[in-house]
Every structure is written in C-alpha cells, then in structure tokens.
Amino acid sequence: MAQRTPFVGGNWKMNLDLARSTALASESGGVAAACGTVDVAIFPPFPYLAKVVEVLRGSPIRVGGQDCSSEKSGAFTGQVSAGMLVDVGCSAVLIGHSERRHGLGETDAVLAHKLGRALEAGLLPIVCVGETLEERESGRAHDVIRTQLRGTLAGQSPSPGSLVIAYEPVWAIGTGRTATPDDAEEAHRTVRQTLADLYDVRFSESVRVIYGGSVNAKSAAELFAREEIDGGLVGGASLLAEDFAVIVAAASAKGKARR
Ligand code: PEP
Numbered sequence: 001m002a003q004r005t006p007f008v009g010g011n012w013k014m015n016l017d018l019a020r021s022t023a024l025a026s027e028s029g030g031v032a033a034a035c036g037t038v039d040v041a042i043f044p045p046f047p048y049l050a051k052v053v054e055v056l057r058g059s060p061i062r063v064g065g066q067d068c069s070s071e072k073s074g075a076f077t078g079q080v081s082a083g084m085l086v087d088v089g090c091s092a093v094l095i096g097h098s099e100r101r102h103g104l105g106e107t108d109a110v111l112a113h114k115l116g117r118a119l120e121a122g123l124l125p126i127v128c129v130g131e132t133l134e135e136r137e138s139g140r141a142h143d144v145i146r147t148q149l150r151g152t153l154a155g156q157s158p159s160p161g162s163l164v165i166a167y168e169p170v171w172a173i174g175t176g177r178t179a180t181p182d183d184a185e186e187a188h189r190t191v192r193q194t195l196a197d198l199y200d201v202r203f204s205e206s207v208r209v210i211y212g213g214s215v216n217a218k219s220a221a222e223l224f225a226r227e228e229i230d231g232g233l234v235g236g237a238s239l240l241a242e243d244f245a246v247i248v249a250a251a252s253a254k255g256k257a258r259r
Helices: 018-028 028-035 046-055 080-088 108-121 133-137 141-154 183-198 203-205 220-224 241-255
Strands: 007-011 038-042 062-065 092-095 124-129 164-167 208-213 231-234
Touching: 007 092, 007 164, 007 183, 018 046, 018 133, 018 164, 028 133, 028 183, 028 241, 038 092, 046 062, 062 141, 080 108, 092 220, 124 141, 133 141, 133 208, 141 183, 164 183, 164 241, 183 203, 183 208, 183 220, 220 241
Parallel strands: 007 038, 007 231, 038 062, 062 092, 092 124, 124 164, 164 208, 208 231
Antiparallel strands: none
C-alpha cells in the first residue's frame, strides 16, 4: 500500500470578508488536530492571507495563495510574487486552477513559469489539471490531462514531495456534479503514468494526486477510499467549517490506514 500522506486543500476563492475569514480560520481546531495523518492547506483571498496566517500561528495547517506571478518582481501591476507569499507566511500555492486556465486564459507555458517561481521560493505548489465537459464528451479527457501536465511541468525537476497534483475536471467544479470514483481513479492513473514517463515510476508512486470537483462531506469518504486518490481540493465545502472538518477526517482515516 502506498505511503503517501493524504492532502486536503480548502480553496476559499473570492469569498468571505476579513471578519469571516478570521472566524473560519479560528474554527479549524478539529482540522488541526487531524494533521499528521493528513496535510491540510487553506487558500484565502490575497488581502486576508497575513491575518489568517496570524490566526493560525502555531497550527500545522498551511496557508497558501490562490495564484502567484510568473515573474519574480517588478512592474507587474496587480500581481503577487511567490516570494511575497512566503514573506507573509504562506507555504503553498495553487497553480493553474481552472478558473485561471479557462476563466483568464492562462496557458501551460505561463503556468510552467509560475510553477518554477513557486518551487524556487520553497512553496508547495498544487498543480491543477483537468478537462472541460466538451473535451470529456469527445473522448479527449486523458489527452488533455497529459498535455496540461507535460506543459506545466516542462523544464522542472521537482522532487515528488515538493508538489501535489490536483485532478479537477472543469465540469465538476462548483457545479455540484462530482466525478464518479471510477472516473476520478482512471484520470489519476493517467496522471501517474504521465509522471512516470516524465520522471520515473518511483516519482509517480510517491507524488500525491488529489481530486477536486464538488467534493463535500457526503462524497469525500467514497472518493478517498480509492487507492489512487490521495485527498481533495475543496472549494464550496471548505467555507463550511463542519463540512471541511468531515472531509479532512475522511482523508485522515485514509492516512491512518496507510501507516
Ligand atoms: C475548487 O475550487 O478547486 C473546487 C473544486 O471547487 P468546488 O469544490 O466548489 O467544486
């Protein structure tokens, strides 16, 4: 059985305000207690990062940015560098979330630069890949996953522990429609096979591959029961402290079973 420690990320997207972000972070005691058998990170909006870091000081829960710049510093109005995230106490970052790939047109080439910046700054990047509904229905889902992975990892030689891959089918994000455990596991196998081709089998078997797309307190345990699924990236349900705690507990149970 794989020894990979499960990972759960909570992507708050552009939700909450400062008071509610602080309150939600303060309610994460149960989640923090599970850390050890599961790694947990939350991704608040940029303006709230420093405050959330302060609230979670001493907690094993990581705080991360929802994005970082492909540039190191300079005249890039509105952008936030990987170094700035580290400076305010972040230790993780989302790279290539579909709301940036598809919503903002970020290409694999841009994302490869972002990934490079994140790795050189010492952040744990969560690299997101996944197909649209049209790509799935036309039988291209696995090709898309391979292409996005190859493009985003181009030129990088990460260690398996230095990043996490999130398989997030676009049609399942924020829609309430979850991939079946079979479909998710099949996609995860494609991710691992691509990583084995790019690096080696040891790498592909050691790296954590998590699922994202309408994971909730009800679906988490069934998804995480699959050997290939090492946890989840959670949007909507991460805004509800109790639901997020249930999801983390499901991943923690898997972490315990793997010991
Ligand atoms: C996400 O933001 O990565 C996500 C999967 O969102 P949701 O859980 O709301 O589908």
